Amino acid sequence: MKSLSAALALIAPVQAGLRFPCSTLTFQRLDPVVQPGSNPSAHVHHIVGGNAFNATMTGDVGERATCTTCQMAEDFSNYWTATLYFKHPTNGSYHRVPPVPVQPLLGGSNGAQGGLTVYYTQFDLSRDNLNQQPIKAFPPGFRMTVGSPTANSKNHAGLSYQCMSGSSRGTITNTMPTKPCTGGIFTTHHFPPCWDGKNLDSPDHQSHMYNTVTSEGFTNAPACPASHPVRVPQVAYETVWDTTKFNSMWPSGAPNPFVWSFEGSPTGYGTHADYMFGWKGDSLQRAMNKSECFYDGCNAITKQAMATASQCTVKDMVGEETVGWLPSLPGKDGSG
Ligand SMILES: *[C@@H]1O[C@H](CO)[C@@H](O)[C@H](O)[C@H]1NC(C)=O
Ligand SMILES: *[C@@H]1O[C@H](CO)[C@@H](O)[C@H](O)[C@H]1NC(C)=O
Ligand SMILES: *[C@@H]1O[C@H](CO)[C@@H](O)[C@H](O)[C@H]1NC(C)=O
Numbered sequence: 246m247k248s249l250s251a252a253l254a255l256i257a258p259v260q261a262g263l264r265f266p267c268s269t270l271t272f273q274r275l276d277p278v279v280q281p282g283s284n285p286s287a288h289v290h291h292i293v294g295g296n297a298f299n300a301t302m303t304g305d306v307g308e309r310a311t312c313t314t315c316q317m318a319e320d321f322s323n324y325w326t327a328t329l330y331f332k333h334p335t336n337g338s339y340h341r342v343p344p345v346p347v348q349p350l351l352g353g354s355n356g357a358q359g360g361l362t363v364y365y366t367q368f369d370l371s372r373d374n375l376n377q378q379p380i381k382a383f384p385p386g387f388r389m390t391v392g393s394p395t396a397n398s399k400n401h402a403g404l405s406y407q408c409m410s411g412s413s414r415g416t417i418t419n420t421m422p423t424k425p426c427t428g429g430i431f432t433t434h435h436f437p438p439c440w441d442g443k444n445l446d447s448p449d450h451q452s453h454m455y456n457t458v459t460s461e462g463f464t465n466a467p468a469c470p471a472s473h474p475v476r477v478p479q480v481a482y483e484t485v486w487d488t489t490k491f492n493s494m495w496p497s498g499a500p501n502p503f504v505w506s507f508e509g510s511p512t513g514y515g516t517h518a519d520y521m522f523g524w525k526g527d528s529l530q531r532a533m534n535k536s537e538c539f540y541d542g543c544n545a546i547t548k549q550a551m552a553t554a555s556q557c558t559v560k561d562m563v564g565e566e567t568v569g570w571l572p573s574l575p576g577k578d579g580s581g
Contacts, residue, residue, distance in 0.1 A: 262366040262373065262380075262478060263538050265548075266346060267293035267315035268555040269359035272328055274563045274575055277302040278388045278450055278519045285563045288394070288507040289328045289575050291344060291484070293360050295321030295523050298559050305385035306523030312557035314360060318549040319528035323521040324363055324482055326434060327394065327505040328567070330574060331491040334502050338570040342503065345429065345487045348412050356551040365478035365533065370463035373536045381475050382530035383440075383522040390450040391436045392517030397510040402459050403435025404516050409485065417461045421501050421513030425492035429485045430503065433461075434518035436480040439469035450519075478533055482518055506574055 270292045274285035277300060284300045292298055295310030302323075310321035329342040346357040367373040367380050392404045399419045406421055407414045409428030422430055437456035444453040455473035457466050469476055488503060495502055501511060509515030522529075531545040532538045538545060567575055 262364065262368075263317065263532055264362060264364045264366075265316040265320075266355060266357035266362050266551060267313070267324065267360045268357045268551060268557075269344060270294055270296070270298060270314045270323070270557065271559050271561070272341065272567050273561065274565065274567075275300050276325075276519065277323075278390055278446075278521060285565070285576060287576050288505075289341070289567050290325040290506070290519075291328045291359075291361075292323055292325040293363075294323040294521075296557050296559050297321060297523065298323045298521075300562065302521055303386065306521060307385060307525035307528075310523060312554075314554045314557045315363065316355065316357075316548055316551060316554060317528075317532075318547040318554075319525040321523035321525060323523060324361065324518070326361070326432070326482065326484060326518045327507055327516070329430065329432075329486040329488075330504050330506055331488070331494070332502050332504050333494060333570075334496055334499050338572060339504075339574055340491070340570050341568045342430075342486045342488055342491065345485050347431075347483045347485050356555075358551075358555045361482050361484040364463070364481040364483075365529070366463055366481070367478065367533060367536075368465045374465070375534070375536055378476060380478055380533040381440075382524065382527070382533055383477060384445065385522065386445040387522040388446050388450065388520060389436060389454050390517060390519045391434055392515070394505070394507040394509050394515040394517055396514040396517075397512065398514055400514060401456060403433065403456075403461055403481070404518075405433045405461050406513060406516075407431040407433075419514065421503060421511070423501050425495050426488055427492070429487045429489060432482075432484045432486065432516060434482045434516070435461075435463075436518070436520060438466035438477060438479045439473040440475040440477045441473045442475040478529070480520055504574075506576075508574060508577065 276286035297310035408422035408426035
């Protein structure tokens with residue numbers, strides 16, 4: 246792929262941390278970070294990553310999982326967000342919206358099935374700064390969330406939507422698009438870059454982390470505060486929700502019919518994401534210590550074909566219909 250590497254060389258020095266696709270692992274009403282032990286949890290999640298995913302997850306996930314839907318074969322982490330649903334404007338039925346692989350600007354999703362794209366950046370999108378700023382990988386057992394389903398105003402920089410038109414991404418907004426998007430709805434979740442260096446979690450799953458980034462894109466994190474002095478990789482997820490088959494059921498001028506699986510505010514401010522660290526051994530640290538691990542990984546870590554990754558599965562532990570045309574969102578009918 247000479248032309249691709251030439252294009253990359255023109256655009257970026259390719260020294261910027263990791264970016265890789267993960268296929269969908271499962272859609273289930275489980276949440277081992279916010280509601281450990283609950284089966285079912287409050288709302289449906291779209292989950293990617295390792296097959297140690299479960300209602301409760303403790304200890305070293307990277308040692309327990311045996312496969313992952315992510316391209317990086319040593320990454321048994323789990324990554325999840327709420328699931329997008331279409332709420333029929335006249336009859337009120339709900340239908341789950343399928344995720345489709347992100348069409349990256351460069352590089353390709355390599356045959357991922359659904360899923361999302363994960364980033365671990367070191368500085369900004371196209372550079373690292375490792376001589377000045379070492380990046381410390383998360384320890385086993387680490388977990389965090391960003392955003393809140395109950396938010397009804399802007400909650401955190403880096404939680405955004407783009408109304409795609411074809412493959413063009415469109416303007417970044419913090420609210421759900423208000424008109425049909427011919428290319429689907431692109432969502433981004435950026436996690437904070439600063440850790441307190443001690444706690445694997447905190448009661449709200451957020452206060453062991455601190456955010457110093459105030460803009461929406463992939464920008465370098467300003468210095469971490471003394472309370473949260475450890476600079477960790479900047480984790481981000483990108484998901485494309487293929488809304489196209491629902492657009493014709495959205496009458497002109499009617500309010501946005503796309504809702505998250507918890508419903509929440511129709512503005513979409515409740516968008517949030519969860520992270521469960523699960524890289525095997527020191528593999529993430531090895532990658533973060535290098536400057537050349539972008540797009541395609543690097544010699545420091547092992548990749549697998551997405552056709553292999555997509556075969557990794559977990560059991561349906563909840564046993565409920567989440568797709569169909571449903572009279573109510575799973576968990577919102579009084580039974581959950
Ligand atoms: C999930 O947890 C249950 C109950 O603790 C356990 O029996 C099961 O083996 C776990 N599954 C995985 C994939 O870890
Ligand atoms: C609502 O509309 C959809 C699309 O036409 C249909 O498939 C579904 O069965 C309808 N739901 C009800 C309760 O009529
Ligand atoms: C990463 O780099 C740090 C700082 O140079 C070093 O102490 C550590 O041993 C390295 N870790 C790995 C896994 O390469």
